Amino acid sequence: MPTVQGLEFAYSLYALPPGRFPFKRWRWELWHGANLLAAGWRLSRPDAGRALRLYAAEHGHKLFGLPVPPRNDRTARGDLPPGTTERLTIGPITALLVPRGLELVT
Numbered sequence: 001m002p003t004v005q006g007l008e009f010a011y012s013l014y015a016l017p018p019g020r021f022p023f024k025r026w027r028w029e030l031w032h033g034a035n036l037l038a039a040g041w042r043l044s045r046p047d048a049g050r051a052l053r054l055y056a057a058e059h060g061h062k063l064f065g066l067p068v069p070p071r072n073d074r075t076a077r078g079d080l081p082p083g084t085t086e087r088l089t090i091g092p093i094t095a096l097l098v099p100r101g102l103e104l105v106t
Contacts, residue, residue, distance in 0.1 A: 010030075
């Protein structure tokens with residue numbers, strides 16, 4: 001029986017340097033291979049982690065041709081500390097969120 005590697009998304013999550021805005025912001029990026037799927041910024045790290053989870057779940061459903069479930073912020077709640085790997089399960093999709101650049105370490 002062949003072994004199939006699971007669905008894996010890479011992410012970047014980091015604090016933006018102070019600029020013309022007087023508040024702290026967190027930049028997030030969601031990648032699938034070399035393709036940037038979604039990016040944005042949020043005012044708090046937990047909100048940025050929630051955005052990463054929601055966009056990963058949506059894209060995973062689209063990859064398999066499944067209908068995207070309605071957005072439920074409660075299912076994606078919680079902090080995502082930068083540098084951690086997390087298994088994401090929303091609906092029938094299970095994916096792995098891995099920090100970007102981790103695969104480059106030898």
